[in-house]
Amino acid sequence: MTRPEPPPEIADQLAGQRFLVIGTGAPAVSALPAGVLELEALTGGGPIRIALTRQSLRFLTRTTLTAVTGRKAFVDEWGTDEPLNPDHVDIAQWATVILVYPATLHFLSKLALGQCDTPVMLALQCTTAPIVLAPSLPPGGFESAAYRDHRQRLESRPHIRIAEPRAGYSMRTGADNVGAPCPFGELLPLVTALLAERGQR
Template identity: 55%
Template sequence: MTGYADVDGKRVLLAGTGAPAVTALPEAVLRLRYHCPNARTRVLLTRQALRFVTETTVNLVTGAESGLDEWSDEPYTAAPHVELGRWAEAVIVYPATLHFTGRLALGLSDSPLLLSLQCTTAPIVLVPSLPPGGVDGRAYRKHVEALHDRPNVAVLPPVAGYSMTTGEQNVGAPAPFADALGRLDELLRELAAAPAGDTRPVQEVR
């Protein structure tokens, strides 16, 4: 029996943004598949994430379907944000930069991923990765407060970790992927149990 019964069997979208911690995303895919062998997995990378990890790396290490979070220059054939929104039954953004967290909180929709997340009712777990001082910044606190109003969104607080810039320990590293997977499992149950039209906010896990 899996420890993540509500995630197992779901179509899970793993999105990675432009923080160094995105290098752990391929391992996260493997962990998800190990713990939830019946889940289907797709990976979406922002253009900024390609500074640290590539589609080729994801494909070679995990075999997962992957793509870039950008509008195609090809002639119009489909709406990628609609396809993403219909496909994903659960979403984990690992890691989520301060920039991405802010764009989501502000309602911006200038990429297929953001537009799909603004429109979906599927559970979304954000795992922020912040620079030194970011967790105490007014901008981050306001963004998290805004995301609290969305019943399908949960934000995992950053944890203490090593800063490659300062060489010091500070609070800003993304929470462990196992925590994100566990929160997603809980959120799936909470949403399934909520009355139709329930808009009660989901609180940040501490």
């Protein structure tokens, strides 16, 4: 897989950051390996950790991700004995930037409501690191009261940004009525904006 050439102005701002990339249980998580390669190109192969929710493994296996990126992912759940799995304190203290791609409505809801039922979710509730989310919504999800309410809650937090989903094709309905996540690269200008805002505080 060919790695994209990084825009210099973005690469300069991302240099030295430690990225946690989280994949959740939507079909679009299959694009995550390519996104990680793009991020590697921008950071010059800098520190990146990858977390996958249990639900994401329906669409992307850790074996596939490692084969494409050369990196291993940990599964976001309590009670595992795998040495790769960090705890919530390690996650919150290590990551300086967090990207969620894609972010299901379920994941967005839990984050907005302050739930802490997995190591990653607890870390996200406790960190002040920039968090950028790329929603992946089912038919009717974008217009739903639940999404609008949760989005408003999340955007009230100064360190969180949400990348606008766009209309995508649903195999279930045969219409362009899903909220598809934006291309992975569109998350990065939001990251640099958050980092710039932090530097001005």
